[in-house]
Amino acid sequence: MAFLQITEPGQSAAPHQHRLAVGIDLGTTHSLVASVRSGIAVALPDDAGRTLLPSVVHYQADGVVDVGWDARSNAAKDPHNTIVSVKRFMGRGIEDIADAASMPYQFVESTGAESKGMVKLKTVIGELSPVEISAEILKVLRLRAEESLGGELSGAVITVPAYFDDAQRQATKDAARLAGISVLRLLNEPTAAAIAYGLDNASEGIYCVYDLGGGTFDFSILRLTRGVFEVLATSGDSALGGDDFDRAIFDWLMSTLKLSNLSAEDTRLLLTESRLAKERLTDDAVTEISCALADKSTVNAILSREIFIALTKSLLSKTFSPVRRALRDADLQMEDVQGVVLVGGATRMPHLRVAVGEFFYREPLTNLDPDKVVALGAAIQANALAGNHDGNELLLLDVIPLSLGIETMGGLSEKIIPRNVTIPAARAQDFTTFKDGQTAMSFHVVQGERELVSECRSLASFELRGIPPMVAGAARIRVTFQVDADGLLSVSAREQTTGHESQITVKPSYGLTDTEITQMLSAGIANAAHDKDMRALREAQVEARQLLDATETAMAESGHELLSKAEWDVVWVKIYELAELLILGDANSLQTLRQATTELNEATTTFANRRMDLSINNALSGKQIESINI
Amino acid sequence: MDMQTLTETNYFELFGLAPRFSIDLNSLERAFRQLQSEAHPDKHASNTQSEQRIALQQSTLINDGYQTLRNPTSRAQFLINLSGKTETAQALSNSFLMAQMEWREAIEEATACRDVVVLEALSKRLKHKITLQVNELAATLDLQGDFAAAELRVNELRFYEKLRLEIGEALDKISS
Numbered sequence: 053m054a055f056l057q058i059t060e061p062g063q064s065a066a067p068h069q070h071r072l073a074v075g076i077d078l079g080t081t082h083s084l085v086a087s088v089r090s091g092i093a094v095a096l097p098d099d100a101g102r103t104l105l106p107s108v109v110h111y112q113a114d115g116v117v118d119v120g121w122d123a124r125s126n127a128a129k130d131p132h133n134t135i136v137s138v139k140r141f142m143g144r145g146i147e148d149i150a151d152a153a154s155m156p157y158q159f160v161e162s163t164g165a166e167s168k169g170m171v172k173l174k175t176v177i178g179e180l181s182p183v184e185i186s187a188e189i190l191k192v193l194r195l196r197a198e199e200s201l202g203g204e205l206s207g208a209v210i211t212v213p214a215y216f217d218d219a220q221r222q223a224t225k226d227a228a229r230l231a232g233i234s235v236l237r238l239l240n241e242p243t244a245a246a247i248a249y250g251l252d253n254a255s256e257g258i259y260c261v262y263d264l265g266g267g268t269f270d271f272s273i274l275r276l277t278r279g280v281f282e283v284l285a286t287s288g289d290s291a292l293g294g295d296d297f298d299r300a301i302f303d304w305l306m307s308t309l310k311l312s313n314l315s316a317e318d319t320r321l322l323l324t325e326s327r328l329a330k331e332r333l334t335d336d337a338v339t340e341i342s343c344a345l346a347d348k349s350t351v352n353a354i355l356s357r358e359i360f361i362a363l364t365k366s367l368l369s370k371t372f373s374p375v376r377r378a379l380r381d382a383d384l385q386m387e388d389v390q391g392v393v394l395v396g397g398a399t400r401m402p403h404l405r406v407a408v409g410e411f412f413y414r415e416p417l418t419n420l421d422p423d424k425v426v427a428l429g430a431a432i433q434a435n436a437l438a439g440n441h442d443g444n445e446l447l448l449l450d451v452i453p454l455s456l457g458i459e460t461m462g463g464l465s466e467k468i469i470p471r472n473v474t475i476p477a478a479r480a481q482d483f484t485t486f487k488d489g490q491t492a493m494s495f496h497v498v499q500g501e502r503e504l505v506s507e508c509r510s511l512a513s514f515e516l517r518g519i520p521p522m523v524a525g526a527a528r529i530r531v532t533f534q535v536d537a538d539g540l541l542s543v544s545a546r547e548q549t550t551g552h553e554s555q556i557t558v559k560p561s562y563g564l565t566d567t568e569i570t571q572m573l574s575a576g577i578a579n580a581a582h583d584k585d586m587r588a589l590r591e592a593q594v595e596a597r598q599l600l601d602a603t604e605t606a607m608a609e610s611g612h613e614l615l616s617k618a619e620w621d622v623v624w625v626k627i628y629e630l631a632e633l634l635i636l637g638d639a640n641s642l643q644t645l646r647q648a649t650t651e652l653n654e655a656t657t658t659f660a661n662r663r664m665d666l667s668i669n670n671a672l673s674g675k676q677i678e679s680i681n682i
Numbered sequence: 683m684d685m686q687t688l689t690e691t692n693y694f695e696l697f698g699l700a701p702r703f704s705i706d707l708n709s710l711e712r713a714f715r716q717l718q719s720e721a722h723p724d725k726h727a728s729n730t731q732s733e734q735r736i737a738l739q740q741s742t743l744i745n746d747g748y749q750t751l752r753n754p755t756s757r758a759q760f761l762i763n764l765s766g767k768t769e770t771a772q773a774l775s776n777s778f779l780m781a782q783m784e785w786r787e788a789i790e791e792a793t794a795c796r797d798v799v800v801l802e803a804l805s806k807r808l809k810h811k812i813t814l815q816v817n818e819l820a821a822t823l824d825l826q827g828d829f830a831a832a833e834l835r836v837n838e839l840r841f842y843e844k845l846r847l848e849i850g851e852a853l854d855k856i857s858s
Contacts, residue, residue: 071728236727280715376857380850437727447719473749476723476742536738537723602730653731660732664740667720 071206073236073438074197075244075430078186078210078224080139080266080293081397082423083107085193085208086431087201088440093248093428096200104423105196107266109188110134111175119192128321131156133175136320137295138189140267141182142227143219146171150291151299156316183227190231207236209434211426213268214240215288215453217499218511218541225538234594236437238538241265242272243283243450244429245395249420250276251432251446257390258284260378262408262416263426264371264398267293271375273382273389282449285382285472287374292367294330294398300363301326305341305353318345325351333357334400361403368407375411381472392416397423449474452535459496459505468533471501478534482548485529489521493529497543516545592645596634599649603627603656606663614662623659626652693747693760703761703823705751714748754816755843758823758836767829778838785845793852801856805849812842 074087074096082104086095095103102121110123111133118126127134135157146152146159149171158174162181172179190210197205210233212224221238228235242261249255255276263270270288274281302323305311314322325343332339333355341353379386392408394416399405408416420428436446451472457465458481468479483493494515500508519527528548535541604627611620630648694701697713719725721740726733750756785808792800815838822832 237724277715280719373854373857377854380854433724437724439728445719447715447722448724449718449722474745476738477745478742534738534742537741598728599730602728602733606729606733656730657732660730660736663733664721664736668717668740671716671720 070440071438072197072201072203073207073209073431073434073440074193074201074205075209075239075427075432075434076190076193076211076233077241077244077427077430078139078189078212078227079107079426080137080268080295081107082266083189083193084424084427085197086424086427087197088431088435093431093435095424095427096197098196105189105192107139107189108134108136109138109185111177111180113176115177117188119188128317128324131316131320132158134320135173135175135180135185137267138182138185140291140295141171141173142186143217143221143223144171144182154319156319183223183230186224186227187230190228190233194231194233205233206438207234207434209237209239209244209430209437210235211239211241211244211430213263213265213288213290214242214270214272214283214286214450215268215290216539217290217454217509218456218539219509220290221539225540235538236434238540239430239433239448240270240272240283240286240450240453240539241426242270242286242395243274243281243448244427244433245393245420245425246272246274246276246281246429247432247446247448248425248429249393249417250274250281252420255391258384258388260375260389260392260412261395262371262375262392262399263288263395264404265293265396266398267291267295269293269371269374271371271378273378273384279445280447280449283451283474284384285378286451286453287378287381288453289370289374292370294396296367297330297364297398297401298323298327300367301329301341301355301360304355304359304363305351309351309353311351315346321345322351329355330360330401333360334402357403364403368404372411386412389414393420393425394418395422395425450537450539451475452477452539454499454509455501456511456533456535456541457498457500457508458531459498463505464503465498465500465505465508469535475535475539476537478532480530480532483529483531484525485519485522485527486524488524490524490527491519491521492517493519495531495543495545497533497541511541512543514543519547520550522549589642589645592642592649593634593637596630596645596649599652600627600630600634603652606656606659610663610666611659614666615659619658623652623655626655691743691747692764693751694764696744696747697751699751701761701764703754703758703820705757707752710748710751714744717744754819755836755839758819758832758839761823762829762833762836765829772830772834774834774837774841778841782841782845786848789845789848789852793856796856798853798856801849801853805846805853808842808846808849812839812846815839815842 072087074085075093076085077083084095084103084105086093097103098105105120106124108120108123108127110118110126110130112118123134127136141149146161149159152159160172160174160179162170162172170181172181173185194205208228210224210228212221216224225235225238242263245261245263246259250259256278257276259274259276261270261272261274263272268288268290269292270286272286273284275284305322305326321343325341329339329341338354338356341355342351344350389412392412392414394405394408399418399422405416405418432446433448452469452475453471455467455471456469457467460466468481469477485493492515494513496505496513497511498505498508499511502508516529519529526549529545530548531543531545533541533543603623607623611623615623626648630652633645633648692701697710697717699705699710699713718741721737721744723734723737723741726737729737750760788804789801792804815835819832819835819839822828822835
């Protein structure tokens with residue numbers, strides 16, 4: 053068997069293939085994809101040489117879906133079916149969308165079992181969730197990357213606003229899955245920008261990232277030390293962005309020209325004209341807005357930069373209270389800050405640059421393209437996560453943006469994990485029964501800073517059953533909250549006194565179930581059932597291959613050192629079993645392949661534990677030697 | 683995450699530090715970064731699932747340990763718990779509680795008048811107070827080894843930290 057020769061025990065594994073990994077900035081107004089090529093992060097262009105892709109999706113009655121520039125030019129013609137700034141609706145319910153009435157969309161509430169309450173948009177091809185719409189944008193970027201890099205992607209780092217809550221993060225991850233992208237990590241946008249900026253300028257010290265995107269505002273404070281990017285605090289406003297500056301011009305037009313009851317088409321047209329006027333005011337002191345509405349009446353107005361500044365003064369000052377909060381959370385003074393990096397297209401506005409400069413008493417840093425810097429940072433991180441080591445050792449320590457809590461008596465939220473704690477993080481909290489013989493208990497998990505549960509975001513409700521009957525107050529139920537490196541939460545519970553385990557993992561209530569995702573994946577595809585099976589098989593094969601690859605590398609590195617002869621043999625038996633199954637290819641049964649993968653995973657648990665202990669011990673002994681030398 | 687590990691790990695050992703209140707924060711920081719550069723899930727993203735799971739657990743533990751030891755209040759509490767001497771702490775003195783009320787009144791008054799200058803002065807005074815309290819705590823734990831007295835000082839320190847949060851929130855409210 054050819055396979056055996058490649059992986060003969062004791063021989064070092066074949067060198068890692070360079071894995072194709074990309075960074076994707078899924079933005080409110082624009083999205084882009086970047087990758088590290090020959091050691092340098094570059095944004096990947098489309099056929100016409102453009103790197104930016106407008107985050108606009110146009111659905112046509114015949115099922116054709118347009119994404120990007122063409123879709124954007126249709127926005128005014130077909131506003132109901134042309135979805136702009138879909139990111140604003142990710143992980144959101146109808147009641148969260150403040151200006152829903154003034155948008156040219158028909159919002160409906162999802163009735164799906166798991167995604168209940170999530171907002172959906174009515175289009176010519178049916179009701180669509182923001183997750184499905186975002187997936188269309190991601191699919192285009194995936195294709196662009198695969199064509200440009202010449203192969204299938206092994207994974208992507210997708211950026212999210214640092215201030216995105218659990219619901220918005222989960223929705224982003226679901227969209228990627230729907231687009232057939234394996235998510236290596238969700239990365240906070242300001243952190244991504246800091247990576248690109250920090251590595252480019254070899255910066256050290258305390259840096260702030262002021263990131264005003266199309267729909268979100270993020271502010272992060274980081275400490276940069278020799279390849280370590282440590283986020284000290286983050287804050288922001290997930291409903292404030294460049295779009296609001298467009299809207300300020302739009303509202304001004306409406307009131308000065310005494311317009312009212314505009315059609316959806318005219319609304320979209322005026323919003324676009326407002327955005328263009330805003331962009332022109334970056335270079336010009338005065339600009340003219342003129343266009344024709346559907347009823348042939350014309351709109352003519354002259355907007356000066358002074359008026360624009362006055363119109364948006366309150367929007368701008370709204371960004372500084374999160375800035376102050378973050379500085380306080382990090383226990384820092386303005387003098388401690390080495391530099392302020394500006395990110396996001398909206399930071400091109402001259403009066404914003406002046407305001408930021410005056411606030412920090414220093415000129416903001418703008419030497420990287422504010423539209424690209426996030427995607428470039430994500431590409432660098434993706435390259436590192438895929439295991440393509442290029443000598444640039446990089447460590448990111450990010451934080452959770454909003455506190456996690458559970459509902460207690462009186463509808464109050466008790467904070468379990470406070471905001472700005474470094475992730476991954478876990479906290480345990482003990483609860484007890486309040487009635488004799490009580491066998492179940494319900495929990496409600498929320499996210500947010502407010503004291504009242506009703507003012508926080510509801511993440512999940514779950515019931516813990518099977519508590520052994522005891523007198524009131526005798527049971528000790530330990531609930532553990534774990535936030536992973538993507539900033540996503542899982543909860544588990546265990547009754548301590550009897551050792552009765554009731555492990556549960558909570559999938560937040562707004563998320564999509566696997567069934568829902570599978571349904572969405574197969575919708576609209578001919579031979580849906582067969583395609584679905586093939587897809588599942590492909591996914592299982594990729595997973596098995598990755599596991600084999602990782603295990604063989606690990607065995608070659610430290611198998612001899614850490615495993616007894618018997619243990620070594622067990623792992624290799626499982627490796628061979630899985631490898632043989634893979635050779636069968638499509639003749640494979642999905643069930644058997646999954647079973648063999650699980651078995652190899654289980655067989656390597658002890659080995660994995662020892663490897664981790666070894667590397668941790670090495671890290672510390674290295675440290676002790678260092679302190680003796682000093 | 684196995685919570686048993688989270689509650690039983692000796693964080694001083696984890697970071698290679700002697701179990702004392704006075705620690706070199708630079709050494710702590712250095713050890714933290716070294717450990718995370720091995721254990722962080724990002725370093726194991728292309729490894730086996732078992733390794734990814736263990737990395738998540740270890741990295742969580744290292745973060746928790748760093749947080750616990752970096753903050754003087756939680757570091758002192760951790761040392762007291764480690765000593766196994768868990769006598770009930772003495773009650774807070776009346777004069778301490780009186781002083782607390784005065785602090786609170788001063789903060790409320792300045793907030794009502796939207797007086798940023800007074801709030802900032804209060805914040806400075808409080809910072810100084812906390813520094814003194816931490817110094818005393820160091821002597822109580824490292825020189826005298828008096829855990830009962832230390833417990834009382836830790837409780838007082840918690841009050842000061844609460845006040846600091848309140849001043850910050852008041853400043854935030856006024857400036858927004």
